[in-house]
Amino acid sequence: MWPFLIHILFDFDHDVAFSRVYKFAGFIVTTNFVFDQLKMKSVKALAESRDLNSIPSLYAYSTNATDPPASDPQDPIPTIDFSLLTSPDPDQRSQIIQELDKACKDWGFFQVINHGVSESLMKMVMEKVEEFFNLTDEEKKDFEEKDVLDPIRYGTSFNSKKDKVFCWRDFLKVIVHPEFHSPNKPLGFSEVLLEYSKRTREVVRGLLSGISTGLGLDQSYVEKSLKLDSGLQVFVGNLYPPCPQPEVAIGLPPHSDHGLLTLVINNGVSGLQIKHDGKWIDVKDTLPNSFLVNTADQLEVFSNGKYKSVEHRAVVNDTVTRISVVVANGPALDAVVRPADKLVDEERWPAAYVPLKYKEYLEMQQGNQIEGKTCLDRIRV
Ligand SMILES: O=C(O)CCC(=O)C(=O)O
Numbered sequence: 001m002w003p004f005l006i007h008i009l010f011d012f013d014h015d016v017a018f019s020r021v022y023k024f025a026g027f028i029v030t031t032n033f034v035f036d037q038l039k040m041k042s043v044k045a046l047a048e049s050r051d052l053n054s055i056p057s058l059y060a061y062s063t064n065a066t067d068p069p070a071s072d073p074q075d076p077i078p079t080i081d082f083s084l085l086t087s088p089d090p091d092q093r094s095q096i097i098q099e100l101d102k103a104c105k106d107w108g109f110f111q112v113i114n115h116g117v118s119e120s121l122m123k124m125v126m127e128k129v130e131e132f133f134n135l136t137d138e139e140k141k142d143f144e145e146k147d148v149l150d151p152i153r154y155g156t157s158f159n160s161k162k163d164k165v166f167c168w169r170d171f172l173k174v175i176v177h178p179e180f181h182s183p184n185k186p187l188g189f190s191e192v193l194l195e196y197s198k199r200t201r202e203v204v205r206g207l208l209s210g211i212s213t214g215l216g217l218d219q220s221y222v223e224k225s226l227k228l229d230s231g232l233q234v235f236v237g238n239l240y241p242p243c244p245q246p247e248v249a250i251g252l253p254p255h256s257d258h259g260l261l262t263l264v265i266n267n268g269v270s271g272l273q274i275k276h277d278g279k280w281i282d283v284k285d286t287l288p289n290s291f292l293v294n295t296a297d298q299l300e301v302f303s304n305g306k307y308k309s310v311e312h313r314a315v316v317n318d319t320v321t322r323i324s325v326v327v328a329n330g331p332a333l334d335a336v337v338r339p340a341d342k343l344v345d346e347e348r349w350p351a352a353y354v355p356l357k358y359k360e361y362l363e364m365q366q367g368n369q370i371e372g373k374t375c376l377d378r379i380r381v
């Protein structure tokens, strides 16, 4: 006898359903649960549910078949000694500016050491993010995402209203500049967040002034033209719980970030991969207390394509929780970003991107599914 297929559908109205297949007393039972009913079910809650030995089909992600598997980098990832940017020795300064320029041009990704942010602050911010995710679902509910520009957004996947395949990731996104916001829990989070956002902003400012010089512009050109005094800074905590089928799930699919520079640290568990020379490489064995920095879309536009925003993704594993703390630093929301005048020459290097207000770019990127560099493609000339 062919087994019967019993399809239990709880609700036809919703398009986001996930199914699981069970064998039950000779019958095959497919259950379609409507995701809405589990709506803010975090991946953390899902991963902690008993007997989870496969992932719901909603999370089934297939990697691009043309992408080779990730490997270790053949050349070492560039390292930038931040302290040299303010060295009293002009030769040392110009040397590090050249290295920074090369790192942005060849990699779009580098580690920053001697940046002045204390080890204890980096450790504390990681602990507070972990404590945040360990709050009860009820407590975290207060911060559930509504709109992409809400100052505090707790959520799952990337854009759970649009994603066809869900990411194995929960997140907390907080706008910390030009206005500072913070969840009021856990205790002490807000103080740590304020300090971390100030300190990391100093690092970003220093890097961008070096980058400005490296692009052949005045040291303060980036800062002034993109109005960094009121630049947008978004703090992101990412939680990637252990996944029973890591090879068919994804923490975050390939994407580039929307701002200028992104600073990343993690809890010592690797999972970040970047695309370098067309190949995915694992980012691991990084220097202690370093920041991983990547160039983002607005820097690609501003530099007229001299620096490309780097594509990266996060993979998951089946044993340990990975946490990353990301600080995305961009222009002011009302700044119109266009290739810098000095980097445009109608004959040799015509402007390769159309001018767009950063706010509009951000809404476009955050309001859609995340997919490689498709958002940037929309504003290419
Ligand atoms: O988890 C990571 O290492 C990277 C996260 C990331 O790319 C992002 O939040 O945009």
Ligand SMILES: [Fe+2]
Pocket (backbone or CB within 6 Å): 255, 256, 257, 312
């Ligand atoms: Fe990213």
